[in-house]
Amino acid sequence: MTEDPSSGIDPSRSSCQQNRLCKEKSPYLLQHACNPVDWYPWGEEAFEAARREDKPIFLSVGYSTCHWCHVMAHESFEDPNVARLLNQSFICIKVDREERPDIDQIYMAAAIAVSGRGGWPLTVMMTPDKKPFFAATYIPKKGHMGLTGLMELIAQVKEMWDNDRESLMSSANIIVDHLKGRQSGRGAGVQKEAHKDSLSGSPFDSSLLSRGYSALSSIYDPENGGFGTAPKFPTPHHILFLLRCWKRTKNILPLEMAKTTLQGMRMGGIYDHVGFGFHRYSTDPEWFVPHFEKMLYDQALLAMAYAEAYQATGEEEYAQTVREILEYILRDMTSPEGGFYSAEDADSEGEEGKFYTWTAVELKESLGEEDFRLLIRLFDVYESGNYEGERNILRQRSSFSDAASVLKIPEEELYHRSSDMISRLYLAREKRVHPLKDDKILTDWNGLMIAALARAAGALQDPDLATAASRAADFLLEVMRTPEGRLMHRYRQGADIQANLDDYAFLIWGLIELYEATFDVKYLKAAVHLNEIMDKHFWDGEAGGFFFTADDGEELLVRKKEYYDGALPSGNSIALLNLLRLLHLTGDTSLEEKAALLARSALPAVSAQPLGYTMLLCALDYALGPTYEVALVGSLEDGGLKEMLAAIRIRFLPNKAVVLASGSEIVMLAPFTRDLVPVKGKAAAYVCSDHVCQLPATNAAELMALLEKN
Incomplete structure (x- = not known):
């Protein structure tokens, strides 16, 4: 494998004037260690400097495989003129959102409140006491078409900080009041009202599942599969929910929605047909042109969705997709210790998608003329290219059975010829400069992959997958726990950063799945123990539900509690499912009362907009039964x-x-x-x-x- 010399993971390789980030472990922060911006990592040193120098904070949040983070970095943070303005006007802080999701959640909520938009890079300007007065996403270096550029914005904010600080403080107080009001308004009184025996006393019932299904149906794309328009995200927990709707109601429509979506994604350009695994999302409604980064959590949740679809239908194409996703993970994203790396970038050699796309000349050189002609029929490539600059994205035009019928080739023969072509393209692609691999190991995302491997091991009857899951779990339980049994969030050159709710909830999920795949009692025992720790340090004794951060964690602007199932399921949704499963695995009836409290605390949010809570609805489906021990x-x-x-x-x-x-x-x-x-x-x-x-x-x-x- 050839490394991309532009990735900048290790700034010591180049002779640059390094800033404070050179001592960090995060690949994302290390990418910025040679910036002329005088970056600080998040910490008291930065806030003390802001107070001492009487400067506001410029907070930039992103992650190592984020394409637009790279764009803003190259455009602005590597520019000496922009850096000079930032250094003169602000104390500048860089945060890796994957390392510190607690910080990211708070200031992303501020950006959505201010601009109505969220995403990365996240740009926040705030007071030395962490109160945001401005928040946005990507900001161009210079303004255009009515948009203010970063250089103009810096000057405007400095002018206001020096001469009209009262206006900035007023904005900050309004935003903070909004964030705190949003947090405190949910679930009040839940603890007192909760039914003491079971979820049967909960106002949740199957009508909420029906409302969730109706809401999902209203944005379903019947032509291409998926939900909404462009950009189109996989959102695997929508599929998990649809399969449960089908199971519960015997209505074939949710199953067909799930199948059409899974088939559309598998055949589309969002799937890496050469090296396997899914890209982050599609920029169009047809699943054709992806945003090319690959995230560990997408692979885990999609493997889970395809495995469940295989269990539901018995259709081999779903099983094959699971095998290929997990082949990619075990081949390219597994550390020597057994843990799983976080992500691969969209960019290589400074160009998004270059590693994954092909010119006709490159395809002919790898395959020969005859197989190139077959590839055209199977994967919708063109001599002139189907993408930018005469390049091609591979996407499957039809199923193998349909293609075999049209081409008058036995389906098995066509499948073997296609597999041979893919193998040759893979070998050719391996000679290219690879995208950056973010090699930090995150407890929460590893928990998801352990769950996926364990579930796939049973569905595919493949004990080797359970072995891989066990190896990862053993690594986390040995290395990512303190002597007191508390979890750590990140491993890279050692374990550090206090764990959050998702770390506990997702790993417990993985351990439960792994117990059922192996029946090794140590995994069930670990799940029970971690659930007890999570309850002790994250539970909201006033209003119910779990906070995202521990009771003894860093004091931030607000202590958030999230139920919304976004790109990832929320920790509360998975925690509810875990409580119910541990209840039935162990017979501990106190877990049923805790589950009832959690469900009630989520009720206002999920009742108002069930579409945003499909993983929580999966947990509700479990609670409503019938459930089997x-x-x-x-x-x-x-x-x-x-x-x-x-x-x-x-x-x-x-x-x-x-x-x-x-x-x-x-x-x-x-x-x-x-x-x-x-x-x-x-x-x-x-x-x-x-x-x-x-x-x-x-x-x-x-x-x-x-x-x-x-």
Whole structure:
């Protein structure tokens, strides 16, 4: 692999005048260590300097694989004239949003409040006591078409700071009041009103699921799949929700919406047909031209969605997509220690998408004329290019079965020829300059990938995937925990940065999935323990729900609590699902009360706009049931138990909890397993649903009859 010399991960390689960021570990901050801007990392040193020098703060938030972050950096932060103005007028702080999502959340909310827009790079101007008076996203160096440029804005703010500071302070107070009002207005009184026994006393019911489905249907694109127009994001939790709507209602329409969306993405340019994995989003409604960066969390959540679609339909194309996504992760995004890297950039050699796109000449050189002609038919490429500058983005024109019929080639033969062509293109592409890889390991995103690998291991009946998940989990549990058992958020040259809610919730999710994939009790034990720590340090005892930051974390402008499921599900949505699953795995009824409190705290937000809470609706679907607890008794080497376990894993049964009743450790965690025994010497499955238990099943057919009767 050839590295991109322009990536700037390690500024020590070049002879530049380094600023304070040269001592940081974040690849994003290190990219800016040679800027003429006198950057500070977030910390008291910067705020003390602002107070001492009586200057406002210029806060820039981004991440290492963000294309427009690179644009603003090259255009402004590398420019000596812009840097001189910034250094004269501000104390400048750089933040990696992936390292400090707590900071990013607060000031992104300010940007949305001020401008109605969010995204990265995030540009904030604020007082030395962290109160924002201006917030926006990308700002060009110079103004044009009525837009104020950064150089003009700096001058305007300096003038106001020196001569009309009262106006800036007034703006800051209005923004802060908005942020604090937004935070404190949710869920008041929830703790006192919550039902003490179960979610049955909650005002949540299946009508909220119906409203969520109707809202999603209203923005569905029936021609291309997906939701809304351009830019079009994958949003895998929409797919997870649709599959549950289909399962609950037996209505075929949500399944068809999910299938059309998954097929559109898999065939489109948003999918990397050569090296596998998905790009961040499509810039058009047809999934054709992507924003080329690749994020770990997208791969995890999309692998989960395709795995569930395979369980629901049995269609092999979904299984193949899962295999390819995970092949990409295990090949290119896995550290020697077993953890998973964060992202790959959109840019290489200073150009977005250069690594991923092809000229006709490059394709012919790699494939030869005959296979190039076949590639044209299969992947919609042109001699003149289908993208910028005579370059081509590969996108699949039709399914292999349809293409084989048109080309009069046996489908299996066409598939093998296509795979051979893809392999040759991959080898040719490996010789190119690669995009930057952000090699930090984040606990929350790794938790998602562990969950995806574990779920795929069962759906595809591939124990090697569970082994990879176990290796990552063992790394996190060993390296990313303090002696007191608390999690850390980031690993790069050591573990540091206090963990947030998503770190706990997502890793607990991964550990639950991994327990059900391996039945290694240490993972369930770790999930229970981390859930207890999360409850102790993140729970809002006044209004219910979990705060994003710990009670002993850095004091920021506000302590946020988020329910909204955006590009990532919220920590509260996953925490609700975790509580319900741990309840059914362990029988600990106190978790049901906590789940009820959490659900009630989310009610005002999800009731007002269910479309923005599809992962929380998945958790609600679990809560409403029917939910099945399955306790297996017997040896994992027993043929009968293997058959029952395989039958469970290959089917779409989202609202189940499966425990292996074997050994004293599981009895300690799940006392209800104590007296479960084989039936007449045969492995057995004990099934309970909605507090009612059935006679044990001793074969797969009996078990499926119990699990699929509703």
